Amino acid sequence: MRLEGADHHAEGDGVTSIISVKGLNKTYASGHQALKTIDLDIRRGEIFALLGPNGAGKTTLISIICGIVNPSQGTVTADGHDVVRDYRAARTKIGLVPQELHTDAFESVWATVSFSRGLFGKPRNDALIEKILRELSLWDKKDSKIMALSGGMKRRVMIAKALSHEPTILFLDEPTAGVDVELRRDMWEMVRKLRESGVTIILTTHYIEEAEEMADRIGVINKGEIILVEDKTVLMRKLGKKQLTVHLKEPLTALPAGLVDPHLTLANDGGDLVYTFDAQAEDTGIAELLGRLSQHGIEFKDLKTDQSSLEDIFVSLVRAPQ
C-alpha cells in the first residue's frame, strides 16, 4: 500500500533520517537509569532491528519515541516533529504494534481498524481501510468478530490498526513472539511489503534469526546503552568468524605440543579438531594447519566449515565486558 508523507529531512551526511534521537537519558522515579545517553538515527525506509537482552531498555526507548514515556534528558524527533513539544503531530506519524494483543474481542475487524483511524482525528476513509485489510489478507474477515480469529489473524489486525492513520514509521514490538514458523514467515513477507510501500520499520525481537532475515541495519542495546549500530551485512562480515571442524580418524586425548594454538581446540571427546579463523583474512591458516596435521601423522575423515550466525555475534557482544 502507498502511504503518504514522504517528505524528506536531511541527516547531514546525505542519508535521510526519519527518527533522530539525541542525548537521550531516562531515569525512572525508582532511581533506575534505564537509558544512558542514547544517540541514534533511523534512516527513512529501512528495516531496523533493535536487539538487546531482557531489561536492556528497548521498551523504554520505543515508549519515549512514541511519546508514551517522558525522557529525563535529550530530544527525539519523529518525521520532523519533536516527540515532547510537538507530541500530537509526532504521534500521527507513528504506528505502534505492541507485543500484547489488546483489542475489543466483540468488535468486527472493520470497526476495530476504522475506529482506530478516528482516534487520530483522521477523517473516515473507507477506501484506505479496505486497501489495508486487503494487503494484510484480512478483507474476507472484515465482518468477523476479533474473538473468532486465529492468533496470526489477530496480529494482522493489530498491524492494520497501527497503519489505519497512515503512519510513516511502524514499530513492531516482538512481532512474531509465540507465532509458529509458518506464520512467522508470512509475517516477514508482510513486513517486507510494507517497507516496499515506503514505511520505515523498527522491530524488536528475541529471535535473532528474524533480524538476520529481515533487517537492513541492526542496533544492539545493552544496559541502557547502544553498543553498536551497523549494516547487517557489514556486521556479519566484520564480526563473523568461521570455524573449520576436522573430524579425526582416531580421537586425540590432547593436542600434541607442536599443534598448541589459541585458535585450535579439541571437541567431541577428542574426535574433532576445531579451528577458528577470520574469514576476511588473506591467509586463513588452513593450508598450514593441514600441513602440520600431516607432519604429526594425524589423519582425518572429513572437514566441515561453519560461519558464525548473528546469534553468535550478538551473544559475544552482550557478554563482552563494557
Ligand SMILES: Nc1ncnc2c1ncn2[C@@H]1O[C@H](COP(=O)(O)OP(=O)(O)OP(=O)(O)O)[C@@H](O)[C@H]1O
Ligand atoms: N516504569 C518503570 N519504573 C521503574 N523501572 C522501570 C520501569 N519500566 C522499566 N523499568 C526498568 O528499566 C529497565 C529497562 O526496561 P525495558 O522494559 O525498557 O527493557 P527491555 O529491553 O524492553 O526488556 P524486555 O526485553 O524484557 O522487554 C529494566 O531494568 C526495567 O526493570
